[in-house]
Amino acid sequence: MDEAAVSIESAKAEAPPPAPSSRIAYRHRLPTRLWHWLNALTVFVMLMSGLMIFNAHPHLYWGQYGANFDHPWLSFSGRPVPGWATIPSTYNLAAARRWHLAFAWLLVVPLILFLVTSLLNRHAQRDLKPTRNEVRPSHIWHDIREHARLRFPTGDAALRYNVLQKFSYVAVIFVLLPLMVLTGLAMSPSMDAAWPWLLDLFGGRQSARSIHFICAMAILAFIIVHLVMVALAGPINEIGSMITGRFRVPPDRAKS
Amino acid sequence: MISRRKFIAAGASASGFLLGGCDRLNNSSEFRGLLRSAEKLTMNTQRLVTPRDALAREYDEAELSPIFRSNGTRMPEGDDYARHLKENFTNWRLVVDGLVAWPLSIPLQTLRSIPHRVQITRHDCVEGWSAIGKWHGLELSRILDAARLSTRAKYIVFHCADRFGDKPYYESIDLVDAFHPQTIIAWGMNGHLLTVPHGAPLRLRVERQLGYKHAKYVQRIEAVDSLANVYGGKGGYWEDNVDYEWYAGI
Numbered sequence: 001m002d003e004a005a006v007s008i009e010s011a012k013a014e015a016p017p018p019a020p021s022s023r024i025a026y027r028h029r030l031p032t033r034l035w036h037w038l039n040a041l042t043v044f045v046m047l048m049s050g051l052m053i054f055n056a057h058p059h060l061y062w063g064q065y066g067a068n069f070d071h072p073w074l075s076f077s078g079r080p081v082p083g084w085a086t087i088p089s090t091y092n093l094a095a096a097r098r099w100h101l102a103f104a105w106l107l108v109v110p111l112i113l114f115l116v117t118s119l120l121n122r123h124a125q126r127d128l129k130p131t132r133n134e135v136r137p138s139h140i141w142h143d144i145r146e147h148a149r150l151r152f153p154t155g156d157a158a159l160r161y162n163v164l165q166k167f168s169y170v171a172v173i174f175v176l177l178p179l180m181v182l183t184g185l186a187m188s189p190s191m192d193a194a195w196p197w198l199l200d201l202f203g204g205r206q207s208a209r210s211i212h213f214i215c216a217m218a219i220l221a222f223i224i225v226h227l228v229m230v231a232l233a234g235p236i237n238e239i240g241s242m243i244t245g246r247f248r249v250p251p252d253r254a255k256s
Numbered sequence: 257m258i259s260r261r262k263f264i265a266a267g268a269s270a271s272g273f274l275l276g277g278c279d280r281l282n283n284s285s286e287f288r289g290l291l292r293s294a295e296k297l298t299m300n301t302q303r304l305v306t307p308r309d310a311l312a313r314e315y316d317e318a319e320l321s322p323i324f325r326s327n328g329t330r331m332p333e334g335d336d337y338a339r340h341l342k343e344n345f346t347n348w349r350l351v352v353d354g355l356v357a358w359p360l361s362i363p364l365q366t367l368r369s370i371p372h373r374v375q376i377t378r379h380d381c382v383e384g385w386s387a388i389g390k391w392h393g394l395e396l397s398r399i400l401d402a403a404r405l406s407t408r409a410k411y412i413v414f415h416c417a418d419r420f421g422d423k424p425y426y427e428s429i430d431l432v433d434a435f436h437p438q439t440i441i442a443w444g445m446n447g448h449l450l451t452v453p454h455g456a457p458l459r460l461r462v463e464r465q466l467g468y469k470h471a472k473y474v475q476r477i478e479a480v481d482s483l484a485n486v487y488g489g490k491g492g493y494w495e496d497n498v499d500y501e502w503y504a505g506i
Contacts, residue, residue, distance in 0.1 A: 044274070057384035064315065065378060067385035069323035084275060088282045093382065094499045095282055101506060102294035189380050190464045190505030194306035196313055205378060205386050227267070235263035 025159050027247040029123070035114045036242055038106065043219065045087060045103045046180075050216055052086035052096035055079040060213055064204035073210070108181050115173070127161060128170055134163040152233050155252035172222050176215045183212035288499075299503040303432065312438055312463035315376045320446065321387040324379070326453030329425065332418035332473055340417075345457040350399075350441065354413070354478035357404035364457055367394055368443050375438055381467040382500065391461050392444030397435045399477065409479035413486055414460050417473035420493060427471040428483055428491040428502070429462055438463040441474065466504035468494050 028036075058080050059072040066072065083089035087099050118124040133139060143164050146152070153162055161169065185191040186198040186208035202208040230238045234250075241247035281287045340348050345364055352360040376390045400412070412434045416425040433439055440461045443450055450456040455472025462469050469492070483489060488496025495502050 045278075048278070053384065057381070059385070064319055065321045065386045065388045067321065067325045067381075067387045069325060070321065087278045089275065089279050092282075092498075094494075095288075097382070097501065098288065098291040098294075098499070099278075099282075101298060101501075102291040105294055105297065185506075187380070188302070188506035189312060189378070189466065190302045190306055193310040193312045193464045194302065199313060205380065209384060231260050231263050235260060239263075 023249045024246050025249050026245050027159055027241050028245045030245070031114060031117055032123070033242055033245060035110055038110055042103050042106045043223070045099055046107060047216060047220060048085060048087040049096040049099040049103070051081040052088070052091070053093060053100060054213065055081050055086065055091060056093045060210045061206040062203070062210060063206055064199070066206035066209075074213075104181075104184065107177070111177050111181065115178075118173075124174075128166055128173070130163050130166045130170075134166070139163060150232055151253075152250075154250040156249070158250050159247070168222060168225070172219065176219050176222070179215045180212060180219070183208040183215065187212065295501045295503055298506060302505045306464070308432060309437055310464075312377050315378065315388050317376065317390070319388050320376065320390060324387045324389045324446070324454070325385070327381060327383075327467065329418035329420070329472065330453040332452075334417075334419070337417050337473070341452065341456075348457050348475075350458060350474065351476040352399060352403045352479075353476065354480050355406035355409040356400075356479050357406065358402070360399070360403050362399070364443070367441065367458070370394060372443075373438075373440055375440070375461070375463070377438065377461070377463045379467055379470070382504065390446045391440065391442040392447075393440035393442030393458075393461065395437065396439045396441055396460075396477075397437070399441065400434060400479070403479075405479055408481045410481050411479070411483055411491070413478040413480055413483070413491075414471040414474050415476035415478060416471050417475050420497070423493060423497065424487070425471065425473070425493045426487060427460065427469050427493070428480075428486070429460075429465070429469065433462050433464065436462070436464065441477075464505060468492070468500060469504050 058076040058078075059066070059068070060074040061067075061070055061072050079091055086096070088095050118128070140163055143162055147164060152158070153160075182198065183202060185195070186202050187205055192199055192205065198208070199205065202211055237248050348364040350360075350362045350364070350367060352362070372392055372394050374390065374392050376388060378386050378388050380386050396412070409431070411428045411430055413428045414426060416427075418425045429439070438461065442455075442459050442461050443457055445451070445454055450459060455470075455474075458474045459472040460470050460474055478486075480486060483491040483502075487493075490496045491502040492500070494500040
């Protein structure tokens with residue numbers, strides 16, 4: 001459980017680095033890997049079945065109510081989402097709801113387990129929480145510049161999440177995914193009776209539906225950036241480490 | 257670079273495979289059965305966290321939808337309904353039968369003349385939109401009590417005057433929802449009698465479920481112990497014909 005921490009500790013102790021090409025470090029623990037691949041499936045099913053549900057009424061509103069005669073803040077005509085982006089691929093609200101509401105369980109139960117586990121085993125505090133040093137504007141700006149130049153961390157720095165990764169992972173795990181679940185529940189007439197605070201929290205069912213959509217698009221944007229980064233950073237090593245946990249550490253670049 | 261290109265190509269073909277796979281899975285009855293089992297899980301979980309009489313939110317007059325759109329049938333076909341409409345529904349009766357000790361046939365005028373409940377609630381369509389309306393009607397529990405519901409009854413079926421193609425519309429709920437204080441047989445909306453697009457002269461309001469459960473043009477209420485022998489056996493027109501969930505709490 002603490003192997004990742006150990007490798008970072010040994011790095012701090014300035015242990016002589018082994019031959020660059022052969023140095024393998026344990027980077028992702030089992031709960032992270034399992035949850036990652038389950039989500040890789042679940043999030044795609046949720047997005048694509050959700051887009052089919054959106055096709056049924058592609059208009060979004062703010063407030064308690066909202067229908068065809070009310071003012072939408074976002075509106076499309078016809079069935080705007082093409083078949084290659086929906087489950088199923090031809091219009092079928094009933095089937096999309098079956099997929100969405102079944103896979104929602106695969107999203108929410110492991111999400112709760114992961115949140116609890118990673119807070120208890122301090123994965124969140126140790127690996128995901130940005131340090132005081134990392135949140136300095138100069139550091140963040142430096143990381144943005146390095147990313148823009150496609151200069152990714154090497155050596156021991158590659159074993160830690162950089163601050164941009166931390167921000168995006170924290171945003172997805174602790175903000176976007178919980179918001180998806182809560183706004184999803186706020187759209188349930190039954191849950192609104194059980195937990196009326198859901199309506200107050202989001203300012204009404206149609207506001208919750210809008211936030212549900214916005215968060216879904218934010219998660220989609222995260223996935224796109226995430227996949228691009230994996231492709232740029234070396235897909236075999238990156239994907240391999242998410243399967244086996246073991247990561248081939250890129251040799252230290254000469255300090256400039 | 258090769259690995260990057262391979263990664264993108266592999267990703268593209270994998271997603272193509274998955275997409276085709278999703279449609280194939282969707283056509284497999286075993287997989288659909290698996291998906292369908294989640295409905296029971298959702299229903300049981302929601303029932304677990306929802307007190308039996310937890311009320312759907314009731315709103316203020318100021319929050320009413322300016323225009324409450326209608327959906328589904330807007331004008332039932334057939335001579336019978338046309339005649340009732342022409343007669344201003346004076347001869348419309350609500351039949352209550354099935355597993356009851358005292359079958360009833362209640363004239364519409366009687367239903368409208370007894371003290372009733374008024375509630376301003378939100379109607380949530382399965383498609384995603386919501387509209388807030390004010391409903392006037394009699395609690396279903398009082399009707400069922402008057403008919404002396406049998407202890408064998410498990411579901412209440414609502415038979416409607418409208419048809420989709422050759423199939424009559426119907427819906428059903430269980431006793432938890434049937435005896436919920438906000439479950440009413442409504443005859444009025446927003447301070448006037450129900451209009452035809454909204455289900456004149458009688459419709460069901462079952463406020464903790466989605467719109468398609470709120471049967472319009474209700475003619476007959478039947479108490480049954482199983483839904484298996486009612487029409488397609490799945491408890492409602494949409495449930496039988498397009499596989500909507502019977503439990504529409506989410």
